[in-house]
Amino acid sequence: MIAANAHGLLHVWEAQRCAHPVVRALHVLAAARPERGWSDWLHAPIGERDAALLNLHESLFGAELHTTAACPCCGDRLESEFEVADVRSESAAQPPAPRGVWLQLQLQGYAVDYRLPNSDDLLQVTAQRGDAQDAALRLMRRCVSRARLGGDEIDAAALPEAVAASLSAEMARQDPDAELRITLVCPACGASAQTHFDIVTYFWSEFDDWAQRVLADVHVLARAYGWSEDAVLALSPARRQIYLDMVGA
Ligand SMILES: [Zn+2]
Incomplete structure (x- = not known):
């Protein structure tokens, strides 16, 4: 999916970098799901928007998510890895x-x-x-x-x-997905804590990392082969990686 729409997603990343976090998330959804426009996403219930961001994360970057929080009992830093299914509500199959x-x-x-x-x-x-x-x-x-x-x-x-x-x-x-929560267990004291999972901020952070990686790939392959940005973006991730391996990047 990234290969198919990399150009459009990169355009959103460039144009919306300084926008309000909610605004840029809506632009990403409108680019990735063009059957629903910006205004449609603007007026979609919060949980529906966040479930769509979770789904998009899963299709672009995989199902794995991670978060950090301070333990409310001992103050230790809790790091947790979990999956999209762990935060998505059970009733997600029934849209709001x-x-x-x-x-x-x-x-x-x-x-x-x-x-x-x-x-x-x-x-x-x-x-x-x-x-x-x-x-x-x-x-x-x-x-x-x-x-x-x-x-x-x-x-x-x-x-x-x-x-x-x-x-x-x-x-x-x-609208159960409007408040995504994840339970973390502290390895130091054993306490468990529920924390809010902010998919809007999280998604953009991953999206920003992806855009930076893509531009770095374009830089390496353009320099090695003289290809244009469009030509590099048109490669599937697998083919792009093979060429990167061949030029020793
Ligand atoms: Zn603790």
Whole structure:
């Protein structure tokens, strides 16, 4: 897949290097999955976006992932290797409600029409000033289209804490890959700790390494054989490696 689309992916890497992490992840997805455009990925539920990034990582770089965290008990540095399947939710086979589908929560006499948060929501919410509580409220207002108590319309901000908490829990249940987590076990003290796995940042780091390696390969083969960048990128990874071996790189 990399060989087939290396040119397009390298273009995204070059053009988006300084962009917001979420923005550049969406551009990678749009380049790798052109049947869905940028706007489609911008409005896809977070878990659907992150599951697609996990799948793309698997097809481009393999299923293996690694992470590091500090042990909450002894402070030791925990390093762990795991696989895409370890962080992907069991219900990934059932995609979350797609873009534009409204869901409803009924609780304690309240009826709330809502949709799942997407990348556009997070970008808009985090671009404004305020603390985490303000951000959570803004996110809820964006995702709730209508809230009612009995027959009366109310502002989403007026929902009681318990209903708002249930709404968040229901969103998480509907879009389980929106919060990827991995359990690490400390070899020093035996404690286990759950940590958030940020596939958006992780994917770009691997993608950046890949782009640097590809450009280094182009440099070596262009110098040895006089081939153009396009000619080197058109080689399959296996053939490229054979030529690299022959020139002793
Ligand atoms: Zn420990």
